[in-house]
Amino acid sequence: MATQELRAVKDLSVDETSRKKGHNYLTILCDRQAKKVVGVSLGKDQKAVGEALIDMEARGADRTTVRSVTLDMSRSYIAACESYMPQAEMVFDRFHLVKKLNEAIDTIRRAEQKQFKEALKHSRYLWLRNASKLSQKQQQRLDLLKEAFPNLGQAYRLKELFREVFDAAQFTKRLKPLNEWIKMAWDSGIKPIQEFVNMLHDHWYGIKTYFKRLANNAFAEGVNLKIQEIKRIARGYRNPHNFILMIYFKLGGLDLKIH
Structure with a gap:
């Protein structure tokens, strides 16, 4: 199993999606320029963002090159951006x-x-x-x-x-x-x-930046819909890590072939 190596990720989106009924969530990182998923992790807290960034960096990207992050006003996601990507401008989704x-x-x-x-x-x-x-x-x-x-x-x-x-x-x-x-x-x-x-x-710090970047989470929301479709089709994936692999395969350039 291999992945396509990521180029420098400059513009990131952070969003959550439900994994199954109840409070079971995934945190999804998307490269807004390359239009693909670059990080997935269980949960929707600050730790989940950190784990998704580790996944992203395992594929060759570097969080220090990220210049902007679109997100909602979740306290956990804001804290994650401040801790893990302090150089990046936060842009709150309009x-x-x-x-x-x-x-x-x-x-x-x-x-x-x-x-x-x-x-x-x-x-x-x-x-x-x-x-x-x-x-x-x-x-x-x-x-x-x-x-x-x-x-x-x-x-x-x-x-x-x-x-x-x-x-x-x-x-x-x-x-x-x-x-x-x-x-x-x-x-x-x-x-x-x-x-x-x-x-x-x-x-205000994440609102005024919208007028500079003109960035939003629209692509991430589209990814969310596609993930829900993957979930509907792959009802047999009881193991959340297999579900994450399918997300990478369908939306992140993961190669599931044996080399």
Whole structure:
């Protein structure tokens, strides 16, 4: 059994995927340039990242050449990057940020729905979906709800503007619009939105780098879907290490032939 030797890995992604039902996870490292898996380990803590890096280095790569790492805001993964790759810039995945903002929107909706159950019934999808993906009928209902529930309406507009800031960054790399959004969001006085702003401040070091690198975990998320397909096909792999070998074989350039 042999592997294709890895070239210098410069841009890495760190993500987790479920191995089976329950709290059984794998940590997956992907080379964002080469578009392949370069490290896999059991678990999703700081130690798991270290073990995945050892796998990566066993194939010829060097963690000290990594210049950027895309990841979510997992404390374990952040600590791993700080400990094992201190030279690399962390870039927090923009889609994870949007997910966190959606959670804030949903918190506001649930609070309103406790008082106005019928009016907001079956509306969760409307608040969380991008406006461009709503049907005309859905948009009309949302417009009425935004007028009836000003706090929710304002939070929704902030959410859409947040997405536009990151979309525009793909062309401009300008950080100023995000700073302007942060001031606007804080001035809204809506507590869940202000808590989201505080979270942005706490993780600013990995948010501002997005506007420099324009990197995200999209490839890693695609790998995650492929791993779930491997899991579905390979139900007979009771041994997790055999499952990891299949991931390397399918997605990481592992050669399973006997030499």
